[in-house]
Amino acid sequence: MNAKNPSRGSDIRPLVAKLVLLQETELEIRRLSHELGGVDRRLAELEAGLREEQKALDIVRERLQEIGARNRSLESDLKDIQARIERSQEKLRSVKTNKEYQSGLKEIEDLKAMAARVEDEMLALLEESEAAQRDGKEREAALKTRAAEVEAEKTTVLAEAQGWRNRLADLERRSRELSVEVPETVLARYRRVQAVKKDGVAVAPVSGAVCRGCNVNIPPQMYNELQRMDRLQNCPNCERIIFWKEEEDRSE
Ligand SMILES: [Zn+2]
Known part of the structure; x- marks a missing residue:
């Protein structure tokens, strides 16, 4: 019936087929462009993850350095205190009065309490340092593994992206060719x-x-x-x- 319609124009089937093909090509271009946009994001994510792990390791290492510095300072304090105790004990041997003797004893007692506090802090630092060293070693090993994984994933992602770029170039050429064929x-x-x-x-x-x-x-x-x-x-x-x-x- 339609074939006999006097108002019938030309058959648009070939044109529609071309438009559909052009659209399929361009939608694929869109999809690939989107994927390629995701590549940079993915690479940035991988790098950021690695940086976070490196930062955590740096914090542990910094803490270990702080502990080392604090420990050296405490060692020096302890030496001073011990020297003062020795001097006080020396002095005690030559005191004249009971009052001087009592005050000398009190001084030594105070100095010993001070030394004990320093030793307590040094012991706590030693424990913290041992834990931090274990933590640092674990983090270092994990970071090394992760860095190798990231490197491998980057290689894969970049190779895939290259494939997409090649395909994209083909599709863009195809899209230009098809565009020319459409009125x-x-x-x-x-x-x-x-x-x-x-x-x-x-x-x-x-x-x-x-x-x-x-x-x-x-x-x-x-x-x-x-x-x-x-x-x-x-x-x-x-x-x-x-x-x-x-x-x-x-x-x-
Ligand atoms: Zn509609």
Whole structure:
């Protein structure tokens, strides 16, 4: 019946096929570009993870240095205190009065208490230092393993990205070739819709009277016209260029 319609224009099937192919090519370009954008993010994540682990190790090492410095200072304090104790004991042997003797004893007692406090701190530092050394060794080993893993993953990611870049270059060439084969006015119409669609889909099939771009029903009159496949139409709802998808209609 449609074949006899006097208003019938040229068969748009080859043009629709070309537009669909152009769109498939460009959607693949979008997808690959997105993947390539993810590559830089992934590489940055890998580096950041490694830096975090390095930072944690640096903190442990810094603490070990602090402990070392504090310990040296305490050792020197302890030597001083011990020297003072010896001097006080020396002095004690030559005191004249009981009062002087008592005060000398008290001085030695205080100095010994001071020395004990220093020794307690040194002991605590020794324990902390041993724990920090164990922690540092574990972190160092983990970091070495992680660095090797990151290096391997970076190599894989970069190789994959190179594959995508090659494929992207092919697709871009293909897209340029196809664009040239589509009449300028149709291409402009396609580009206009494409520019406002977030999913990049400018051409959508209609099957079962439903636009597959927006899943909204096509008015019956328009659906009848669509089936003639003699001119391009736009979906009244989503504005996409629509075409009747014969195969699916028949299978229903
Ligand atoms: Zn639609």
